[in-house]
Amino acid sequence: MASEKKSGLGMFGGVYTPSILTILGVIMYLRFGWVVGNAGLLGSLAIVTLANAITFLTALSICAIATDKVVRVGGAYYMISRSLGLETGGAVGIPLYFAQAFSVALYTIGFAESVVQVFGGLNQLYVALIVTILVGILALTSASIAIKAQYFIMAAIALSLVSLVLGRPLPEAGDIALWGSSAEMTVPFWTVFAVFFPAVTGIMSGVNMSGDLKDPIKAIPIGTLAAVGTGYVIYMLIPLLLAQRGDTASLIEDPLVMQRLSVWGPAILLGVWGATLSSAIGSILGAPRVLQALARDGVLPPWLGFLGSGSGSEDEPRIGTIATLGVAIAAVCIGDLNIIAPVLTMFFLTTYLVLNISAGIETLLQSPSFRPTFRVHWALSLLGAMGCLGVMFLINAIATVVAALIVILIYFWIQRRELQVTWGDVRRGLWMALISKAIYQVAGAEDSKNWRPHLLVLSGAPRKRWSLIELADGLSHNRALMTVATVLPEGSRDAGQQTKMETTIRDYLAKRGVKALVRLSTADDPFIGALNLIETYGLGDLTPNTVLLGSTESPERFAAYCHLLQQVHIARRNIIIFHENPERAFGRKKRIDIWWGGVQSNGGLMLMLAYLLRTDIQWRSAQIYLKLVVQDATAAQAARLNLESLISSARIKAEPMVIIAGDRSFEEILYQSSASADLVFLGMARPHEPADFQDYYKSLSQRAQNLPSTVFVLAAPDFAFAEVVGAPRKVST
Missing domain, CATH: 3.40.50.620 (HUPs)
Known part of the structure; x- marks a missing residue:
């Protein structure tokens, strides 16, 4: 594995700056007026508060995980894979990478559209391609330089906000409804919420830079929470300004209404361009680092292992950046990403959802190894997970299902590869917690219903x-x-x-x-x-x-073997002895013969074992024959009725066979009747019943020599196998 050296980015430049610039994005400039116009002042404040509450809860979960362990290259993927396992991390990390790579194209296309609106003679595709390549070159040069470039963008956004605060009302300004836009409102509250919510989902931009931070354990919590808090304050102030200075129609119909409300309109354009560029830079910085971590952990196929290499003393993923740039350029050439954009949003929200689940489970299990310095109650993390899931369905239910199916398919693909890891994850702790509770719950004597x-x-x-x-x-x-x-x-x-x-x-x-x-x-x-x-x-x-x-065939071992059987029976265990016919093994697995001796002795256990065996896929087409030997025809009719009653009560598909012995011995009947079986079940006498148990077992073993593979069964004493089978107690002979 390549060495991982941090470039020494601090909290402000490595976490706060990329996070706040992604939060203060194009939705703030181009859609916030529409949100206020449709939802009203109080409705807008409620939307901002609810959306930020979900983001805040997710940020708390991120802080808890980040302060428990060193967060290396890969950000969210690294956190999830070290908590919920490599399969879950990879299932979320691969879609997260593509979502970030395609996001570069989405932002540069948005930048190109706004530029073309101002300078009409330009070609949108060429502008988007040029900007995408320039952003890629900036990221290839150095993450540190790219971060410094974002300082200028932050200045442009700050200038636009100052221009808005010092602005003036529209000439036609009127009162904005407190909740909704009365007659003009045609969009439901939750639809407005779904449009606004992506504006607050920028907290992963700083987390994805984890491998480049000097001290991620301190930088990620402080920078992430500061960005969330700053974004919330700004998003709560803007509706007040828009409601005071604008009118419902202008807010809904004019995407650049902020330009008309500002003291210097071009500052808003600078803010729009800065927001799109900062988001593109944040995505092209974060995506290659996720790709690098995926390759280093072996999640990607082996032939893509070169994507895990780093360059220079700062271990920058330049090869991954080139690959990401290629993906972004291909997406720009396609041009219209409206179809896949909802799915990409789902991947980001899926990441938040899983991060909340990770923190919640880790805290709930109280594992001794989980000792974060930033503690969060498990209920808050699980509440954040529920909020993410609800928002996903509100934004686009179909896209949510598509994203879930993709994540599940990747999960099983990784699981089938049986990748080996050198770290533990929360899954074992979860099973241990369940086992510890289950062990105490199953205490007590075994019952027939749950046998x-x-x-x-x-x-x-x-x-x-x-x-x-x-x-x-x-x-x-x-x-x-x-x-x-x-x-x-x-x-x-x-x-x-x-x-x-x-x-x-x-x-x-x-x-x-x-x-x-x-x-x-x-x-x-x-x-x-x-x-x-x-x-x-x-x-x-x-x-x-x-x-x-x-079974044992060695005469010198019979004594010790039979003593073992006696002791096992005294210990109240069921005994199953398998005598294999080496030439036939299990044959075609089509026929099972049970020689019936009564439901109260070994018969109930044999019938249940045969039923269980037939539920196995290899024995599924096997026919069970329940065989009973009687002395004459007089007893045959009653015996058959009893067997039929047993089979009906037991609800086990079997064929009753009553055999009249006549002058034949049981051995003759056994060999003739079961010669074509694939497996034969025979009951054993209890060790204390024969005068000499060793002689009895020796004769039993010899009896099986000329049979197909045979199973000898001895039920534990005093256990009600009749109730396990569900048979009436009167059925015995």
Whole structure:
């Protein structure tokens, strides 16, 4: 990264001057008379106060963020990206850059129009192009020189205001309505407000110079608030002068009515020209610095990385300025920017909106790292955000929607690139605050209405047992928590290596589209390590309620394995054992067989697991078969009615199948009936029920050898899975 050296601009030259010159812009000269004529004196003062209140609240949020951390190149983009994350910063920063680049063209075209009105023989396009190039050359020379040029423009604006104050009333001057213009008023109040509001949105001009300031932490708050205060005082005085000296018709119909009211009319023209030029200079100084910051953070595509370079000892973005000048010249050649102008205004307001949200969230979360010297209550920041959003819809609802869609598309484009950053942002703090409140809210025993399988997957290395991860992902389906756990030999990893390995596994899962927590532990015996995880892993009452593990085929491990199952059952956890058919895996994922043993035992859990699995997109077309074996035809009819009643009550799409055993054993029926299934669910006996649980599990494991991939299910004791499924309790056999 290129070094960032500040040129040493102070508060007055680096923040106050560009901000106040952008605030005192063309709307003040060309539209303020129209505002007073349509809204009346009190209406105009209300509009000025409301508009400045929104700007003031946003300025307070900017001050809070600016005094918490060093604000480097990029101004608003830098603040947002370091607070709400790179995706949000980039989504706002890219449109903000283009809005500022196109604004250069808007201001120079406005300058050219006013010049042509005075000197009729000139070509407007040529004047706009020449002025745009001259402004670009001024910015390329030095930000400091451009700031000094704005002092002369400020003098011209000050001269025009003095000329207006010392002016005279119109010969036809009459009384101006206090609210509205009575019969002459044809424009609603909020439409007038929407026209005026852009006049007070110049506070970002100083913030965008953050990388060129000697001390941005002090300069930005003082300069920004001083500019807002100065603008408010001037905007409150001008309606008093216009209402006293003008008449409604002249104020509404004559854009340059101030020229007629001034003691020296040409001073107003100097003010108009100075306002347009200062706004153009402010935009061409700010836009390249946003572009430079975007490139340095890697938000722009890699082939545009050269835009992040700086020139000279002051690290000025000359390459970015040349690029911005090219964009502005192209916009000038198009000539008519009226179609996109509302959208550009929306981008500026979107920036204010997000800045307010950033400050509000940071303050609300009370993060220990957020310690601004300029403190603002979170309610003020969020009130400013609501004001920005309301104004956006009042100005142009369609443009607001268009701007929002553009920001959202850029956000997801940046998010898909998975850019890595070296700083934290408020999002993690927000989630931490929500989690801390949620943990206390879910305290207490688990209830059937809100049950979901929070899985602890004893997978070992995920690459070696991916089918187990795939099954767990299908069952959780982003509805529940899933933790992939591995037990390593004691002493094989130190704490640092273990943390690094957890990160590696988490990244591996994420790249394969699996959202899961990862936990590694060490133990001399893997089964003891697994049991320790089951007993200790979790946060408060939020602990895994279901343990998913693979089957074991090693005779020497049966004793330890079965002991683990017994202890997990005693710990009141559901147990899911996956016995994979390595030749078929999950087959075509079209058919799931559940061998029913009653809703009160494992049946309810198996039915719920099959339902959850089918909600996964890969299993969505699977058919669930609910199979029950009876001894004779006499019992078959009643059994089928019971299964149909169960399926209807459970509201789970499944096909009941009642099989008459006759002289066949259950194993024969199982192999014949489920040979074509893609996944088979079988219930397990509770560990204390068989005389020898090890022999029982060994026979169960052997039974699955010739089956498709099979899931053994053992429900936690005394949990009402019948209520989870929503089945009538009488359905059992």
